[in-house]
Amino acid sequence: MRSRKVSPIEQVAVHGLLIIWLLISVIPFVWMVSTSFKGPGEIFIFPPRWIPRNPTFNNYIDLFQEMNFGRPFLNSVLVSLSTTFLSVLIATMAGYGFAKFHFKNKNLLFLFILGTIMVPGQITMIPVFLLLSRLNLLNTYWGLILPAIANAFNIFFMRQYIMGVPDELIEAAKIDGAHEGWIFFRIILPLARPAMAAITIFTFTGSWNNFLWPLIIATDESMYTLPVAVSVLGGQYTENIAMQMAGSVIVILPLIIVFLFTQRYFIKGITFTGMKG
Amino acid sequence: MKTPLRAIIGFIGPSIILLLIFMLIPIVVSLVISFTDFDVYAIYDWGRASFIGFENYVNLMQDPLFWRALLNTLYALVVAMPLTVVLALSFATLINREATYFKNFFKVSFYLPSITNTVAIAIVWAWMLNPDYGLINWFLGLFGIQGPNWLGDPIWAMPSVIMLVVWKAVGYNIILFTAGLQNIPDYLYEAAELDGASRFQQFLHVTIPSLRPTIFFVTVMTVIGYLQLFEEPYMLTAGGPLNSTLSIVLYLYRQGFRFFKLGYASSIAFMLFLMIFALTYMQMSARRSEV
Numbered sequence: 001m002r003s004r005k006v007s008p009i010e011q012v013a014v015h016g017l018l019i020i021w022l023l024i025s026v027i028p029f030v031w032m033v034s035t036s037f038k039g040p041g042e043i044f045i046f047p048p049r050w051i052p053r054n055p056t057f058n059n060y061i062d063l064f065q066e067m068n069f070g071r072p073f074l075n076s077v078l079v080s081l082s083t084t085f086l087s088v089l090i091a092t093m094a095g096y097g098f099a100k101f102h103f104k105n106k107n108l109l110f111l112f113i114l115g116t117i118m119v120p121g122q123i124t125m126i127p128v129f130l131l132l133s134r135l136n137l138l139n140t141y142w143g144l145i146l147p148a149i150a151n152a153f154n155i156f157f158m159r160q161y162i163m164g165v166p167d168e169l170i171e172a173a174k175i176d177g178a179h180e181g182w183i184f185f186r187i188i189l190p191l192a193r194p195a196m197a198a199i200t201i202f203t204f205t206g207s208w209n210n211f212l213w214p215l216i217i218a219t220d221e222s223m224y225t226l227p228v229a230v231s232v233l234g235g236q237y238t239e240n241i242a243m244q245m246a247g248s249v250i251v252i253l254p255l256i257i258v259f260l261f262t263q264r265y266f267i268k269g270i271t272f273t274g275m276k277g
Numbered sequence: 278m279k280t281p282l283r284a285i286i287g288f289i290g291p292s293i294i295l296l297l298i299f300m301l302i303p304i305v306v307s308l309v310i311s312f313t314d315f316d317v318y319a320i321y322d323w324g325r326a327s328f329i330g331f332e333n334y335v336n337l338m339q340d341p342l343f344w345r346a347l348l349n350t351l352y353a354l355v356v357a358m359p360l361t362v363v364l365a366l367s368f369a370t371l372i373n374r375e376a377t378y379f380k381n382f383f384k385v386s387f388y389l390p391s392i393t394n395t396v397a398i399a400i401v402w403a404w405m406l407n408p409d410y411g412l413i414n415w416f417l418g419l420f421g422i423q424g425p426n427w428l429g430d431p432i433w434a435m436p437s438v439i440m441l442v443v444w445k446a447v448g449y450n451i452i453l454f455t456a457g458l459q460n461i462p463d464y465l466y467e468a469a470e471l472d473g474a475s476r477f478q479q480f481l482h483v484t485i486p487s488l489r490p491t492i493f494f495v496t497v498m499t500v501i502g503y504l505q506l507f508e509e510p511y512m513l514t515a516g517g518p519l520n521s522t523l524s525i526v527l528y529l530y531r532q533g534f535r536f537f538k539l540g541y542a543s544s545i546a547f548m549l550f551l552m553i554f555a556l557t558y559m560q561m562s563a564r565r566s567e568v
Binding site for chain 2: 006011014015017018021022024025026027028029031032035043044046047048090091093094096097098101102103109113116118119120121122123124125126127128129130131133146147149150152155179180181184205208209211212215216226227230231233234235241244245247248251252255256259260263266267270271273
C-alpha cells in the first residue's frame with residue numbers, strides 16, 4: 001500500500017467535490033418525496049419550501065382511488081417477477097451448457113448469442129409487435145413477459161461464472177453415475193448463487209423500468225405497467241404536480257429499497273461485467 | 278466425452294428457441310418489412326403490404342424530420358458522452374484515493390440515479406426545470422442569474438435532456454471506473470514516484486494508459502446507449518419545442534406506433550442499426566490500431 005501525507009486542504013477539497021455530486025444525485029429524490037406530500041396550495045409557493053407545512057397523504061390516496069394505480073402496480077410486480085424468474089432460470093441452464101458441455105460448434109453457437117447483445121431493441125420491436133398481434137398476445141401478460149425472457153447478456157454472464165467451477169467436481173460426479181440434470185441441481189446451482197443473485201437484480205431492475213415495450217404492447221388501461229401509467233399521468237394532469245410526484249415515488253421507491261438491500265451484488269455484478277467486457 | 282443430445286437440447290434449447298423467435302428472426306423480418314409499404318391496414322391483413330424496393334430509404338433520405346432527429350441525436354451524443362466519461366472518471370478517481378472517507382456510501386448514493394425509472398424521474402426533472410416555480414431557476418436566482426425557460430425554449434430544451442441523461446449515467450460508470458482503478462498495480466505508481474512524477478503526471482502516464490480497456494468499454498457502451506435516446510425527450514418535451522429534441526428512436530416510435538407506418542419505421546430502425554454498428558466498428562478499429 002502507498003501511504004503518503006495528505007494535506008488537510010486537499011481532503012476538504014476532495015470531499016467537498018464528492019458532497020456536491022452527492023447533493024446533485026440526491027436532491028431530485030428529496031424534492032420528489034417532499035412535493036408528493038404537499039397540498040394543492042403549497043405547490044406553487046416561491047421560494048420553494050423543502051418541508052411541507054401541512055403534509056398530506058391525499059395525493060397517494062387519490063392516486064389509488066381515482067387513478068386506479070393499484071392495477072398497474074400489480075401488473076408491474078407480476079410481469080417483473082415472472083420475467084426475472086424465467087429469465088434467470090433459462091440463462092443459468094444455458095450458461096451451464098455453454099460452460100461445461102462438449103459438443104460440436106459450441107463456441108460458434110455461443111458467439112451467435114453474443115452477437116445479439118449488440119442488436120438494439122428498436123430493430124426487433126416492429127416484427128415482434130406484429131408476431132404478438134398475430135398470436136393475439138397484445139395486451140396480455142404473456143405478451144409483456146415472453147419477448148424479455150431470453151437475455152443474451154444473462155447467458156453470457158452465467159457462462160463466464162460457471163466456467164470457474166472446477167471440472168474435477170463434475171467429473172467425479174459423472175464417475176459416480178450422475179447425469180447432467182443431477183449435476184446442475186446439486187453442484188452448479190449451489191455454486192452459481194452469487195452470479196444468479198446479480199443477474200436476478202439486473203433483470204428485475206430492467207423489467208421494472210422497461211418502458212418502450214409495454215408502451216407498445218399494453219395499450220389497454222387495464223394492462224398498463226407502472227411506467228406507462230406514470231407517463232400518462234405526466235401527460236394528462238399537468239396542473240396536479242403533487243399527484244405526479246406521488247406517482248413517481250410509487251415507481252421509484254420499491255426499486256431503491258430493493259437496491260439498498262442488494263447493492264453488494266449490484267456493484268459486484270457491474271464490476272464483473274466491466275472486467276469481462 | 279460428448280454430452281448426450283438430450284441434455285444439450287434440454288439445457289440450451291429454450292434459450293436458443295426464444296432468441297431465434299424474438300431476436301434473430303425479427304432482425305431479418307425487420308429488413309424485409311423496410312422494403313414494403315406496410316401500414317395500418319396491413320396490420321390486420323398482411324396481404325395488403327407490397328414490396329416497394331428502396332422507396333422507404335429514398336424517402337427517408339429526403340425527410341427533413343429524419344435529418345433533424347439524426348442531428349439532434351448526434352448533438353446529444355457529442356455533448357453527453359464526453360461529459361459522462363469525464364465526470365465518471367473524475368469522481369471514480371476521487372473515491373479511489375486511499376484517504377477518502379465513506380467510499381461505499383458515495384458509490385451507492387451516486388448510483389441511485391442510474392437505477393431510477395427514467396419516466397418517473399423525468400417528471401420530477403420537468404417540475405424542477407419549471408421556469409417559474411422550478412428548483413433549478415430558484416437556485417440560479419440565488420446568484421442573480423435569470424434562468425431560461427428550459428423546456429419551452431428550442432435552444433435550452435436539448436441541454437435539459439442532456440442534463441437528465443448525464444445525471445442518470447454517471448453513477449453506473451463510476452462503478453466501472455473504480456473497478457478498473459483498483460486493478461492498477463501499486464508498483465506502477467511507486468516507480469513513477471521514484472522517477473519524480475507529480476501526481477498529475479502519474480494520472481496522465483499511469484492511470485489513463487492502464488485504464489484504456491475500461492475507457493474503451495465505457496465509451497462503446499455509452500455511444501450505443503445514447504444513440505437510442507428516447508425516454509428522456511419523450512417525457513420531458515415529447516420531441517419539442519419545434520422538434521428541437523426529436524431523437525431517432527422517438528421519430529421511429531412516432532412513425533411506427535402513432536401513424537403505424539411500420540415499413541417506414543423499419544427503415545429508420547435499420548438506419549439506426551447501421552449507425553450503431555458503424556460507430557462501434559470505428560471505435561474497435563481505432564483501438565486495434567493503437568495497440
